[in-house]
Amino acid sequence: MTVEEFRLPDVGEGVAEGELVTWLVAPGDRVEEDQPVAEVETDKALVEVPSSYDGVVEELFVEEGEMVPVGDVIISFRVDEDGDAGEATAESDAGATASEAAAGDDEADTTEPDDEADAIEADATETEPATPSGRTFAPPSARRLARELGVDIAAVDGSGPGGRIGEADVRAHAEGGADAGADGPSVGSASDAPDPKPAPTPTDVGSGGRTSAVKKRDAGGADSETGAADAASAASDAPDPAARETTLATPATRKVARELGVDVDDVPTDDTRDGEAFVTGEDVRAYAEALESEAGAVDAPADAPDPKPVDVSGSADAAAAGGTGPSAAEPSAPGAADETVPYRGVRRTIGKQMERSVYTAPHVTHHDTAEVDALVEARAELKPQAEAEDVKLTYMPFVMKAIVAGLKEFPSLNSELREDDEEIVLKGDYNLGIAVATDAGLMVPVVEDVDEKGLFELADEVNDLAARARERELAPAEMKGGTFSITNFGAIGGEYATPIINYPETAILGLGAIEERPVVRDGEVVAAPTLPLSLSIDHRVIDGAEAAAFANTVMEHLEHPLLLLTL
Incomplete structure (x- = not known):
């Protein structure tokens, strides 16, 4: 039996450090090779770090929330010479770990049986639910929600493709468990009653009462959230939750x-x-x-x-702002502490990228509006066929093809300025980045070779990339190689903006909301669907006249979508 140290691997090209967001295991847990042991957030994505060993977790060396350089030791495992954990040795070592944890924990249970092995077995029998064999497919957001709600992710039935587990599945499982315990004390019962012990999480099940060597964030949050859910379900006429996926x-x-x-x-x-x-x-x-x-x-x-x-x-x-806060009779305590949010990970990367872009490239934004009656009709005609092929057809693929038409006519907008070499590179590929708003910040997955793909293929790829961006499942490589970017702020609300260029690209197109607005036709003001456009350019490379001409080409293809068939 040996102790092997595991170092934080290179989780992405060019990544020098990462924030250890969540431990997925605790000391004494048995793990298999390639089993995720931690979630690490880099400046590019949230990734799961897999174990390189079959063994038992010996020690965790990093606290959750701590920044860790690539190559630093984060965890150690007890493995035998063949790389597998010895059953008898693992149980005895686990008992020793439990005893040591109990001795140093003020809240440890003092009524444990004398026989540690029996205690571990009894605890596993009482708390460990039957789970399906094989790997559990769930994104980090669903795993995190499961830990917050005290749900064993392996016991959740997934409703997604291939049994994939989403956040809605976790909530449904948690609500089912709450209903099963309806005979217990009500939410509004004695205020001095002890908090119920939360259900075991993936890091607790099978640990024999051991506690992690690192402090878990938001401890006790699961109880408060469960109590809120019980209170809402107890009301006979409470509003039903929509339980949407997105x-x-x-x-x-x-x-x-x-x-x-x-x-x-x-x-x-x-x-x-x-x-x-x-x-x-x-x-x-x-x-x-x-x-x-x-x-x-x-x-x-x-x-x-x-x-x-x-x-x-x-x-x-x-x-x-109108929320349910303290009334005038019960004002908030003066001098309440401000909330501090760490500036790192994806948010820090966005900030540095935006700062670099704004202070490097002189931005100019050209605004225009396309009248898109024909585009609206074309999409409406194609939607039934797209749905028959299980594709959600939005306006984005049409815009992407129109942009390619403009880039082919005005290649300077599909370029990169290399200052050190004093040269402008006109890109031969048409790889469009699509800005996606996520809870972690703005991410820009890249759709490659847009000129070689059809509308339905583009729609399917954009929907897939956007969904995985929101779930933090994008690989760093999927956010590289863009030659031109699109930001669709109109999906949330708005007409015009001044988008910041995704440097070192030289242009970005912002899309407003397609809505009926007043337009003049044949001397009369009528209502018609229009699409506001905001084109930001790097004025070192692109002249204003060229930007306007590019916008005209894009609008021509959007106003006459049959032209897209010629691309």
Whole structure:
């Protein structure tokens, strides 16, 4: 039996360090080769780090949230000479680890049996649910939610392709477990009752009562969230959660949702943008107020005095914006601490990239508007055929093909300025980056060889890349090699903007919302669907006249979509 140290591998080309976001194992857990042991966020993506050994976790050397250089030791394993954990030795060592953890933990259970092996076996029998064999397919976001809700991810039935587990599956499993325990104490019962012990997480199951060597973030959060879910389900007329897989919402709206403890995917809404549900801050606040009022009505006894207002927002800003915060009679305590958010990972990378672009390339933005009656009709005619092929057809593929037409006519917009070599490289490939808003920040996956693909193929690829970007499943290579970028801020709301170039590219096109606006035709003002365009260029490489001509070519192909057939 030997102890092997495992160093943080190179998780992406050019990555020098990463933030260890979450440990997926704890000391004493048995792991197999290639089993994920940690989630690490780099400046490019969130990745799972797999084990290189079959063995038992000996020690964790890094705290969650700590920045780790590539090559530093993060974990050690006990393995035998063949690379496998010895059963008897592992059990005895696990017992020793449990004893050491219990001796140094003020909250350790003092009623453990004398026989550590029996205790481990009994604990596993009582807490470890039957799970399907084989690897569990779930994105990091679903695994993180499972840990927060105290759900064993391996016990969740996945509804996605190949049994893939999504966040909705985890919530459904958690709600099913909550319903099964409905005979227990109600949410509004004695305030001094002890908090229930959360269900074992993947890092606890089979650990025999051992605790991790590192402190887990948001400890106790699962209990509070479970209590909130129980309170909402107890109300007979509480609003039903929408339980969508994806939802469009602005970053400000998502911030309000986090402050109010609401999942934007559960907020009911009738508003849609480009076929996706769109939630506003008002929708979130109304849903949170409904849940709180219904839960309060169930928990409060008939003869109980009116409860004091409860600050569920955690933020004075949310209350000022109309959220359910403290009333005038119960103001927030003065001098409340500001919230500090680490500036690193994807957010730091975005900041540095934007700073470099703005302070390197002199930006000029050209605005114009395309009248897209024919485009709207063409998409409507093709949608049934796309749906028959299980493809969600948006306007993006049409725009991408129109952009390629413009780039072929004006190649300077598909270029890169190499200052050190004093040369402009006109790219021969047409690889378009599509900006995707995620909870972690803006990501730009790249669709390669757009000129060689059809509309349906482009639609399918864009939808896949956008979905995986939101789930943080993109590989670093999928965000490289772009020659021109597109940002669709109109999907959330807006007409014009001044997009920042994705340096070292030399141009980016921003799309507003396709809506009916007043236009002049034959001397009369009529309503017609229009598409606002905002084209930012690097003025060192591209002249304003050339930018305007490029925009005219793009608009011509959008206003006459049959021209796209000639590409």
